[in-house]
Amino acid sequence: MSVTVVQVASSLDPEVNRDRLASQVGDGADLVVLPEAAARDFGPAGSDVSAYAETLDGPFASEVARLAADRTTTVVAGMFERSDDPARPWNTLVVRGAAEAAYRKIHLYDSFGYRESDALTAGRLEPVVVEVPARGDGAAEPFRVGLMTCYDLRFPEHARLLVDGGAEVLVVPSAWVAGSRKLDHWRTLVRARAIENTVYVVAAAQSGPRYTGHSLVVDPLGDVLAEAGEGDETLGATLERDVLDDARRTNPSLANRRLPPTAL
Secondary structure: OEEEEEEOOOOOOHHHHHHOHHHHOOOOOOEEEOOOOOOOOOOOOOOOOHHHOEOOOOHHHHHHHHHHHHHOOEEEEEEEEOOOOOOOOEEEEEEEEOOOEEEEOOOOOOOOOOOHHHOOEOOOOOOOEEEEOOOOOOOOOOEEEEEOOHHHHHOHHHHHHHHHOOOOEEEEEEOOEOOOOHHHHHHHHHHHHHHHHOOEEEEEEOOOOOEOOOOEEEOOOOOEEEEOOOOOEEEEEEOOHHHHHHHHHHOOOOOOOOOOOOOO
16 A cells, blocks of 8 residues: 655645645555644644634535545545534544545643643544555455544554554554654654554654654554655655565564453
8 A cells, every 4th residue: 555644834724724735635645644733733832723623524624535536545634623512623633535534533632731622622432443445456455544643642552442443554643742852752652553563653743843743654563664854745655465464473462462452
């Protein structure tokens, strides 16, 4: 499965972000992953983002769907979605194209001096795994893709629950705030989730200077297939089933578990 990772700093103007989707979503990949809050950035810490929340058939998600259909691909991108509380929307990943889903961020970023839960509503404890087919090859088995958002990365039980649900790839759109130790945490945690679960991890970050950048694609044994710098950048990588299968034979840690699988 071919993957494109778009690293970009989101604008505070939703129209700007929608307009540039056409240049970000190419037609050569099976899966295109954009960062968290791709529809509109968070703004300064503590900002009210409720005025920028949309529905799953609103302007942003509709443009994502249009481009995914036009380019024959699957797109994952972050947006603020209207919730049951008008003042506190969901932080949502919208998936459109050959697979369709929505994942509402479970773990809100109440850490490092931030309080995401003051402005946003946490999603229900419902992990989301979707099947993403390879383009133009009906014989190829789809990859099962588990969805996480940014701070979710710090919770290994979340990743393991997705893997217990069949995920072979973890997709992690993020707006990983820059700061002391943060880049080291980001790179370490992305690789750790890949190694401990023997899965691919595709982590799409917003670019600097506010965020760390350094989007990553990591294979199931922890090898970095592609990594961006701090600025705007687009990465490409190929996820191979043979590599996944070989990794799970080499390191059968999932099969060797003695503690019971995680359950919600």
